[in-house]
Amino acid sequence: MTQYHQLAEELIAEAEKYNGFRAGIADIDKVLGGPSYKAVAKAEGSWETNHTEKKTPWLRNASSLLVLAMHHPEDDPRLDWFDRGNTAGNRRMTKISEELGTWLFRTHGIRAQPLPYHVEKGGVYLKDAAVYAGLGVVGKNNLLLDRDWGPRVRLRALLIEGNLPSDQPFEDFNPCQDCPMxxxxxxxxxxxxxxxxxxxxxxxxxxxxxxxxxxxxxxxxxxxxxxxxxxxxxxxxxxxxxx
Ligand code: B12
Known part of the structure; x- marks a missing residue:
C-alpha cells in the first residue's frame, strides 16, 4: 500500500468516527467535469439564497476532495431548519469539516479546506462529488441515495492538498430499477x-x-x-x- 493510499484510508476512518457519517475521496477534475457543471448552464430557474457564507478562493495544489455524507433521519427535522442564515445540519457539517482539516494538518502536515455549501461561494456540486467518491448513486428523485440511508443524507466536501487515490462509483447498486417511483x-x-x-x-x-x-x-x-x-x-x- 502506498503512503497516499494509507493516508486516504486513515482520513476516511477519522471522518467515519463521527456518528452518522460516511466519507469518500473524489478527484476534483472529475467532479468539475461532471453532469451538474454541464447541466447548470442550461438550467432554468434561479434560486436566491440568504445563506451566510463567505466566498473563498481555493487552496492551491489540491486535487482531491474528501466528501462527507451525514445521515439526516426523518425524525430529526431540526437539522434542516433554516434559521439566522444557515441550518443546524450545515453548521454541524461545517464544524466537523473544520475538525477533520485540523486533524489532517496536525497528524500528516497536509492542508485541507472545508468548502462552502454554495457553488457560487466556492463550493462544488455535491451529488456528483458524492457519486465519484463512491458514496451512492443519483436516484429518480434527483437525489444522492446512500445504501443504508437512501436520500436522507446531507453532503459537504473538503479540498485536500495533493493527490489522494479516489474511490470508485458504485456499479452494483441500482435501487431505482423496477421501482414504481x-x-x-x-x-x-x-x-x-x-x-x-x-x-x-x-x-x-x-x-x-x-x-x-x-x-x-x-x-x-x-x-x-x-x-x-x-x-x-x-x-x-x-x-x-x-x-
Ligand atoms: C441550488 C440547490 C437547490 C435548488 C435547485 C435544485 C436543483 N437541483 O437544481 C433548490 C432550492 C430548488 C433545491 C431543492 C432541493 N434540495 Co438542494 N441543493 C442545491 C445545491 C446548492 C446545488 C444544486 C444544483 O444547483 N445542481 C445543479 C443542477 C443543474 O443539477 P441537478 O438538478 O442537481 O441535477 C444534477 C445531478 O442530479 C447530477 N446527476 C444526475 N445523475 C447523475 C449520475 C452521475 C453518475 C453523476 C456523477 C451525476 C448525476 O446531474 C444532474 C444534472 O444533469 C446543492 C448543494 C451543492 N453544493 O451541490 C443542494 C442539494 C443538492 N440539495 C439538497 C436537498 C436535500 C434538497 C431538497 C430535498 C430540499 C431540502 N429539504 O433541502 C430539494 C430536492 C430537490 C430534488 N429532488 O432535486 C441536498 C441533496 C442531498 C441528497 N441526498 O442528494 C444538497 C446536496 C444539499 C445538502 N444539504 O446536502 N436545491
Whole structure:
C-alpha cells in the first residue's frame, strides 16, 4: 500500500468516527467535469439564497476532495431548519469539516479546506462529488441515495492538498430499477411530471416554504418564538431506499 493510499484510508476512518457519517475521496477534475457543471448552464430557474457564507478562493495544489455524507433521519427535522442564515445540519457539517482539516494538518502536515455549501461561494456540486467518491448513486428523485440511508443524507466536501487515490462509483447498486417511483408521485408541485426533475417547479415550492416559516418551539432572549423554514422533503421521505 502506498503512503497516499494509507493516508486516504486513515482520513476516511477519522471522518467515519463521527456518528452518522460516511466519507469518500473524489478527484476534483472529475467532479468539475461532471453532469451538474454541464447541466447548470442550461438550467432554468434561479434560486436566491440568504445563506451566510463567505466566498473563498481555493487552496492551491489540491486535487482531491474528501466528501462527507451525514445521515439526516426523518425524525430529526431540526437539522434542516433554516434559521439566522444557515441550518443546524450545515453548521454541524461545517464544524466537523473544520475538525477533520485540523486533524489532517496536525497528524500528516497536509492542508485541507472545508468548502462552502454554495457553488457560487466556492463550493462544488455535491451529488456528483458524492457519486465519484463512491458514496451512492443519483436516484429518480434527483437525489444522492446512500445504501443504508437512501436520500436522507446531507453532503459537504473538503479540498485536500495533493493527490489522494479516489474511490470508485458504485456499479452494483441500482435501487431505482423496477421501482414504481413513489418519490415522483409525492412531489406537491408535480416537478417530475415531464419525466425528469423540473427545477422551476421545485423552486416554487421552496420559495413558498420560505414565505411561511414555522414555530420551532424555541424562544429567543426576549421570549419571542423563533420561526424557522422547514423545507419540503417529500421526494426524500417517499423513497423506499434506506431510512
Ligand atoms: C441550488 C440547490 C437547490 C435548488 C435547485 C435544485 C436543483 N437541483 O437544481 C433548490 C432550492 C430548488 C433545491 C431543492 C432541493 N434540495 Co438542494 N441543493 C442545491 C445545491 C446548492 C446545488 C444544486 C444544483 O444547483 N445542481 C445543479 C443542477 C443543474 O443539477 P441537478 O438538478 O442537481 O441535477 C444534477 C445531478 O442530479 C447530477 N446527476 C444526475 N445523475 C447523475 C449520475 C452521475 C453518475 C453523476 C456523477 C451525476 C448525476 O446531474 C444532474 C444534472 O444533469 C446543492 C448543494 C451543492 N453544493 O451541490 C443542494 C442539494 C443538492 N440539495 C439538497 C436537498 C436535500 C434538497 C431538497 C430535498 C430540499 C431540502 N429539504 O433541502 C430539494 C430536492 C430537490 C430534488 N429532488 O432535486 C441536498 C441533496 C442531498 C441528497 N441526498 O442528494 C444538497 C446536496 C444539499 C445538502 N444539504 O446536502 N436545491
Amino acid at each position: 413513489p418519490c415522483r408521485e409525492a412531489c406537491p408541485e408535480n416537478a417530475f411530471a415531464l419525466g425528469q426533475y423540473d427545477r422551476p417547479s421545485c423552486i416554487q415550492r421552496l420559495n413558498s416554504d420560505r414565505a411561511h416559516p414555522v414555530d420551532s418551539g424555541q424562544t429567543d432572549s426576549e421570549g419571542s418564538p423563533i420561526l424557522v423554514t422547514d423545507w419540503c422533503r417529500r421526494c426524500e421521505f417517499a423513497c423506499p431506499v434506506g431510512c
